[in-house]
Amino acid sequence: MNIRLLVRIAFSLLLARWKQSLVAAIGVTFSITMFIALLAFMTGLNDLLDGLILNRTPHIRLFNEIKPNNLQPINHDSLFSKKYNFIRSVKAGNSRQEIYNSQIIIKTLWQDKRIQGVAPKITAQVFFNEGKVNITGIINGIDVEAESRLFSFTDYVVEGNAIDLKNVNNSIILGKGLAEKLLANIGDVVQVTTANQQQFSLKVIGYFQSGLVDIDKVQSFASLSTTQKIVGKPSHYITDIQVRLHDLNAAPSLAKEYAQLFETDAEDIQTANAQFETGSFVRSLISYAVGITLLIVAGFGIYNILNMMIYEKMDSIAILKATGFSGRDVNRIFMVIAVSIGLFGGVIGLGFGFLFSVLIDQIPFNTASLPTITTYPVNYSITFYLIGAVFSIVTTWLAGWAPAQKASKVDPVVIIRGK
Amino acid sequence: MTNSETILRAVHINKSFSDPVHVQVLQDINMSVSRGEFVSITGKSGCGKSTLLYILSTLDTDFTGDLFIDCQPMRGLSEKQLAKVRNEKIGFVFQFHYLLNEFSVLENVMLPALKLNLHTEEEIREHALRKLEILGIKSLADKKANKISGGEKQRVAIARALINNPSIIMCDEPTGNLDKTNSLLVFELFKEITENEGLTLMVVTHDQEFANRTHRIIEMEDGKIL
Numbered sequence: 001m002n003i004r005l006l007v008r009i010a011f012s013l014l015l016a017r018w019k020q021s022l023v024a025a026i027g028v029t030f031s032i033t034m035f036i037a038l039l040a041f042m043t044g045l046n047d048l049l050d051g052l053i054l055n056r057t058p059h060i061r062l063f064n065e066i067k068p069n070n071l072q073p074i075n076h077d078s079l080f081s082k083k084y085n086f087i088r089s090v091k092a093g094n095s096r097q098e099i100y101n102s103q104i105i106i107k108t109l110w111q112d113k114r115i116q117g118v119a120p121k122i123t124a125q126v127f128f129n130e131g132k133v134n135i136t137g138i139i140n141g142i143d144v145e146a147e148s149r150l151f152s153f154t155d156y157v158v159e160g161n162a163i164d165l166k167n168v169n170n171s172i173i174l175g176k177g178l179a180e181k182l183l184a185n186i187g188d189v190v191q192v193t194t195a196n197q198q199q200f201s202l203k204v205i206g207y208f209q210s211g212l213v214d215i216d217k218v219q220s221f222a223s224l225s226t227t228q229k230i231v232g233k234p235s236h237y238i239t240d241i242q243v244r245l246h247d248l249n250a251a252p253s254l255a256k257e258y259a260q261l262f263e264t265d266a267e268d269i270q271t272a273n274a275q276f277e278t279g280s281f282v283r284s285l286i287s288y289a290v291g292i293t294l295l296i297v298a299g300f301g302i303y304n305i306l307n308m309m310i311y312e313k314m315d316s317i318a319i320l321k322a323t324g325f326s327g328r329d330v331n332r333i334f335m336v337i338a339v340s341i342g343l344f345g346g347v348i349g350l351g352f353g354f355l356f357s358v359l360i361d362q363i364p365f366n367t368a369s370l371p372t373i374t375t376y377p378v379n380y381s382i383t384f385y386l387i388g389a390v391f392s393i394v395t396t397w398l399a400g401w402a403p404a405q406k407a408s409k410v411d412p413v414v415i416i417r418g419k
Numbered sequence: 420m421t422n423s424e425t426i427l428r429a430v431h432i433n434k435s436f437s438d439p440v441h442v443q444v445l446q447d448i449n450m451s452v453s454r455g456e457f458v459s460i461t462g463k464s465g466c467g468k469s470t471l472l473y474i475l476s477t478l479d480t481d482f483t484g485d486l487f488i489d490c491q492p493m494r495g496l497s498e499k500q501l502a503k504v505r506n507e508k509i510g511f512v513f514q515f516h517y518l519l520n521e522f523s524v525l526e527n528v529m530l531p532a533l534k535l536n537l538h539t540e541e542e543i544r545e546h547a548l549r550k551l552e553i554l555g556i557k558s559l560a561d562k563k564a565n566k567i568s569g570g571e572k573q574r575v576a577i578a579r580a581l582i583n584n585p586s587i588i589m590c591d592e593p594t595g596n597l598d599k600t601n602s603l604l605v606f607e608l609f610k611e612i613t614e615n616e617g618l619t620l621m622v623v624t625h626d627q628e629f630a631n632r633t634h635r636i637i638e639m640e641d642g643k644i645l
């Protein structure tokens with residue numbers, strides 16, 4: 001069909017009312033700008049907060065939980081197998097947190113193609129002695145290199161050099177909060193007492209700041225061998241095996257697989273941090289809701305201007321119809337007007353949205369708990385722009401629908417007679 | 420009349436309005452117009468002339484009876500097909516010279532031809548300019564349609580009605596709001612067009628003088644042809 005002619009007529013009508021059209025387009029521009037800026041900022045924030053957890057959390061953690069055995073002796077007795085057995089005050093049988101055959105497990109894991117890396121770890125509960133006061137804390141025995149590579153450990157060591165954990169004997173990196181409580185400076189020696197009443201002296205070589213204050217008040221890091229010495233265990237003693245995968249989403253199924261294969265407990269990141277996904281989801285939802293609400297308001301603006309235009313242009317519509325344009329042609333003319341307003345406003349909105357994001361990205365954002373962040377976080381994902389573009393066209397299309405339909409139904413006889 | 424080929428035929432056309440009360444506006448209208456004829460329709464105000472013209476021009480489809488344009492039955496055609504018939508075969512001049520104010524005079528004349536899409540835009544432009552020249556308003560071609568006088572507008576509307584070389588041109592009181600000189604001018608134009616270009620014209624008019632000079636007068640009274 002002769003679409004070019006219809007577009008030409010549409011543009012003439014549009015330009016004859018360019019001020020109102022511009023106002024309608026600005027409405028779309030505004031809402032798309034806000035939509036992009038809001039989502040960029042919110043998603044940036046989400047990524048930041050998620051990264052706070054996700055970057056440092058193993059995708060799968062293998063460990064031995066101290067818990068009562070599911071199979072109690074009475075269950076083995078065929079005499080009671082058909083009965084419902086109540087057992088009270090069951091105690092845990094295995095008191096060992098150690099993962100058996102840890103060396104073999106690690107070797108096996110390294111051969112798994114789905115895995116990005118493996119880092120062994122020991123967690124030990126200790127007391128830090130500060131004069132008469134004992135402060136509970138946790139020493140994480142880590143393989144510094146693996147930990148840095150997989151979980152960006154060095155990023156969070158705000159003072160001192162992480163690799164010194166390996167090079168300096170009996171050294172420790174304290175959480176910033178813990179160090180403040182202990183009044184421990186770098187180079188100082190802190191005393192720790194283990195659960196077995198063993199005393200140790202450790203040299204402070206750095207501070208660690210995770211961004212989560214509660215963690216920084218209790219956590220500290222030492223090398224694997226130092227920690228093994230503290231807890232008095234041999235060199236193959238390991239309590240956790242941390243696994244980082246290529247594909248985060250495979251974690252739940254792989255966790256199950258490993259739990260069976262290695263006969264340990266296995267926890268995946270989704271289970272361990274369910275609340276973060278919920279938080280991200282709600283934040284995204286709010287951003288989308290606000291953005292779409294703005295667009296709908298802009299849609300009503302377009303609806304209004306088109307309605308007004310149709311009342312003003314009744315004569316023109318009647319003339320077009322009398323001279324051979326069909327109802328469908330008239331409908332298309334007004335749809336072209338609506339979508340042009342949407343497209344024009346939308347494209348400029350996307351541009352402004354990007355500028356706005358860049359602007360937000362420049363605003364300084366310094367907080368003690370996030371040492372690696374200097375400006376507000378912004379996400380420049382192309383997805384938002386695509387969604388914004390699609391939505392601007394869809395809303396203007398919908399807004400144009402009813403007025404265009406009305407225009408196509410105008411009866412020229414009524415108009416011509418009405419004069 | 421040199422040619423007796425029938426351009427338009429109306430058979431048993433009845434039309435009534437039921438709002439607010441039932442009025443029979445047209446009663447059993449039978450008529451036909453041949454190629455090259457210049458017909459005028461006269462009658463008292465309110466006798467149904469305009470109503471008949473809207474029906475004959477396919478703008479109004481709410482009637483009983485049959486209408487044939489170029490021997491083609493109009494009954495049963497879709498809205499889109501009727502629009503095409505109007506575009507191709509009917510030229511319309513209204514009493515109040517309806518022009519599109521967003522467009523120039525030339526564009527107003529060109530639009531029906533652009534819609535018909537038989538010629539290139541360049542050709543259409545030339546055709547339109549020639550029509551404007553015939554009507555003596557070529558100098559106004561690039562003016563906006565709302566910046567010319569009433570008589571000029573009426574002539575632009577006639578040029579627009581001519582652009583697609585329609586089978587028939589229908590006019591509803593084309594001289595109704597023109598002064599004596601201008602109505603005479605319009606009449607002369609019509610006469611020239613029918614004689615020189617072999618076009619068919621049907622004009623509703625109150626102007627008895629005007630009617631007397633046409634080939635045939637159809638007189639109406641109370642919805643009937645006398």
Ligand SMILES: Nc1ncnc2c1ncn2[C@@H]1O[C@H](COP(=O)(O)OP(=O)(O)OP(=O)(O)O)[C@@H](O)[C@H]1O
Nearest residue numbers: 436438439442444463464465466467468469470471
């Ligand atoms: N929409 C309508 N509803 C009801 N009655 C109508 C309607 N349109 C026209 N009429 C009636 O139909 C009759 C014919 O109207 P029409 O416009 O055809 O008259 P006309 O002959 O053109 O008169 P005029 O010379 O004044 O233009 C009139 O009596 C008018 O009141």
Ligand SMILES: [Mg+2]
Nearest residue numbers: 468469470591
């Ligand atoms: Mg009338």
